[in-house]
Amino acid sequence: MRLRELLDDTELGLLLLVGHDEESTPDASPDSSPGALLDRTVSAVATNDLADPGRFLTGGELVLTGLAWWREDGDAESFVRVLHRAGVTALAAGEVEHGLVPHDLVRACRRHGLPLIAVRPETSFAAVTEHVLRRLHRRDPGSLAGLADLTALVERHRRLLTDRAAPDSVLELLRHALGLDVRVLSATGRQIAGARPPLHAKTAAALAARHLAARRAGGTSPHTATIGSRLYSLVPIPVPSSSSPAAPSSSELGDWLLVMESDTSLWPAPDRELLDRTVELVSDARAAHEQTKTARNDLADRSLALLRDGSVPAEEIPIRLRSTAQAVVSGVGHWPRCQFVVAAGEWQGARPVPAAALRVLLEEALVQEDGPVPVSSEDIAATVEGDRAVLLVLVPEPSDGRPDPALDHAALERRLSEALSRRLGPADSVSVGVSSPVADPRNARRSLEQAHNALRIAHAAPERVTVRGPEDLTSHILTLLPLIPAEARRAFAARLLDPLRDHDARHRTELLATLETFLDCEASWTACAARLHLHVNSLRRRIARIEHLTHRDLSRLETRLDFLAALKSG
Numbered sequence: 112m113r114l115r116e117l118l119d120d121t122e123l124g125l126l127l128l129v130g131h132d133e134e135s136t137p138d139a140s141p142d143s144s145p146g147a148l149l150d151r152t153v154s155a156v157a158t159n160d161l162a163d164p165g166r167f168l169t170g171g172e173l174v175l176t177g178l179a180w181w182r183e184d185g186d187a188e189s190f191v192r193v194l195h196r197a198g199v200t201a202l203a204a205g206e207v208e209h210g211l212v213p214h215d216l217v218r219a220c221r222r223h224g225l226p227l228i229a230v231r232p233e234t235s236f237a238a239v240t241e242h243v244l245r246r247l248h249r250r251d252p253g254s255l256a257g258l259a260d261l262t263a264l265v266e267r268h269r270r271l272l273t274d275r276a277a278p279d280s281v282l283e284l285l286r287h288a289l290g291l292d293v294r295v296l297s298a299t300g301r302q303i304a305g306a307r308p309p310l311h312a313k314t315a316a317a318l319a320a321r322h323l324a325a326r327r328a329g330g331t332s333p334h335t336a337t338i339g340s341r342l343y344s345l346v347p348i349p350v351p352s353s354s355s356p357a358a359p360s361s362s363e364l365g366d367w368l369l370v371m372e373s374d375t376s377l378w379p380a381p382d383r384e385l386l387d388r389t390v391e392l393v394s395d396a397r398a399a400h401e402q403t404k405t406a407r408n409d410l411a412d413r414s415l416a417l418l419r420d421g422s423v424p425a426e427e428i429p430i431r432l433r434s435t436a437q438a439v440v441s442g443v444g445h446w447p448r449c450q451f452v453v454a455a456g457e458w459q460g461a462r463p464v465p466a467a468a469l470r471v472l473l474e475e476a477l478v479q480e481d482g483p484v485p486v487s488s489e490d491i492a493a494t495v496e497g498d499r500a501v502l503l504v505l506v507p508e509p510s511d512g513r514p515d516p517a518l519d520h521a522a523l524e525r526r527l528s529e530a531l532s533r534r535l536g537p538a539d540s541v542s543v544g545v546s547s548p549v550a551d552p553r554n555a556r557r558s559l560e561q562a563h564n565a566l567r568i569a570h571a572a573p574e575r576v577t578v579r580g581p582e583d584l585t586s587h588i589l590t591l592l593p594l595i596p597a598e599a600r601r602a603f604a605a606r607l608l609d610p611l612r613d614h615d616a617r618h619r620t621e622l623l624a625t626l627e628t629f630l631d632c633e634a635s636w637t638a639c640a641a642r643l644h645l646h647v648n649s650l651r652r653r654i655a656r657i658e659h660l661t662h663r664d665l666s667r668l669e670t671r672l673d674f675l676a677a678l679k680s681g
Contacts, residue, residue: 115149130226170198201226411494432552451562456541466495524578542569600680
């Protein structure tokens with residue numbers, strides 16, 4: 112197809128930046144004369160974000176780039192020079208990374224006579240690729256040569272895939288070539304990549320369960336499964352042997368599988384070759400995912416070890432936590448705002464559920480693409496401690512006028528119940544405790560303790576799957592208060608609170624009101640200081656005075672619960 116045919120498609124909304132008839136390109140080659148640029152032939156599509164892509168180009172391509180390689184003026188010249196020498200037909204640059212196509216790139220393309228097209232943010236590279244392939248295959252429908260070209264294109268995508276990319280565009284190529292919706296699912300049925308809308312949740316969960324059953328039975332792949340009247344092929348995605356040995360590839364709960372509504376055992380050889388190449392690409396994507404996941408989980412390991420190390424002075428913990436986050440999470444220059452999630456389980460009320468399995472299940476259940484607090488797999492760092500799984504989940508910073516973003520306990524409990532419905536017997540249970548969000552590393556040890564205490568409350572519940580948070584600790588204490596005699600409650604409250612009342616009366620201070628607000632803000636320094644219109648340092652001095660007068664440590668959960676009970680009783 113000719114380049115002008117691509118630009119004529121109004122649905123794609125592509126904008127030609129370099130290549131208009133009125134433009135002159137004195138430094139370009141003779142075939143870059145006005146009018147000739149748009150008559151160039153597009154014979155292939157290549158997605159590329161490498162600074163030097165020359166070794167992967169053969170000529171005639173429409174190169175799609177997200178501009179991840181461009182950082183400042185001058186970067187474009189060497190990139191465009193390589194494309195020009197390789198005989199590329201045109202360059203299409205996405206506007207997502209930088210908002211607009213840099214003028215540095217426009218100037219370089221003009222110098223070399225290379226047509227430049229802007230791809231607006233709402234137009235996906237997959238849509239552009241599909242349009243080009245549809246036009247190419249229309250010229251030679253159903254030919255084996257066309258399938259061979261497509262297989263070569265998939266291979267080119269595989270070589271160019273980086274850990275920034277997802278396999279969706281190549282799955283889209285497979286869908287176009289074979290007329291099938293192709294998806295990548297996890298071992299719990301969560302969709303990782305592929306056609307939208309996703310499969311119905313029950314269908315996806317059933318297919319994942321069939322995959323696990325076939326895996327345990329040792330059957331050969333691809334497996335087939337019939338759900339209702341529909342037959343699906345399930346193709347396991349291996350992790351390349353070069354991937355990190357720490358990746359959980361040996362765990363069946365970490366499996367990925369390619370799913371399509373067709374019996375691939377009946378496919379002709381060219382189609383099976385195309386499928387094999389696609390599996391290789393998705394396998395590369397999985398390997399990149401596992402490597403970054405290992406780095407994130409190292410953050411959880413290091414943070415937990417630091418918080419448990421009693422030899423580390425309390426004042427050093429914030430500094431060490433910040434440096435740990437900087438070392439492990441690329442691009443993070445501070446301790447990220449997060450919540451601790453702690454889980455434990457029991458088989459038949461006696462044997463513990465393996466913590467490694469709980470970790471994977473929680474990672475799956477925590478991923479939520481929509482809702483008030485979206486969570487991606489890149490937002491989760493996980494480790495194990497004895498028979499418990501411990502996860503750090505990154506949550507967004509609060510914005511003005513809106514409630515602080517935090518995990519939805521009810522939604523997490525529902526998703527975890529669905530994931531475990533086929534695995535738990537009537538006497539089995541899984542309990543989960545969630546902390547409040549912690550933005551200040553000085554509060555990390557307290558938040559971890561909070562999650563473990565919430566886990567204890569969850570363990571006492573009768574349900575098979577229970578998730579509890581800090582607010583449940585409060586309600587638990589308030590439920591027990593009426594069982595204590597009124598005289599004992601009053602004496603307890605007076606012993607704790609009278610020193611603060613006396614100090615407020617003598618010095619006209621507001622220590623008691625400060626304590627109430629501090630507890631109402633779940634011991635969050637920043638939230639409490641904002642509510643009281645104080646600087647955080649001023650709030651710290653007040654809390655220190657309260658601790659001095661009452662001889663209690665408000666960093667301890669037991670102390671805060673005692674004060675809460677006293678305030679409710681007094």
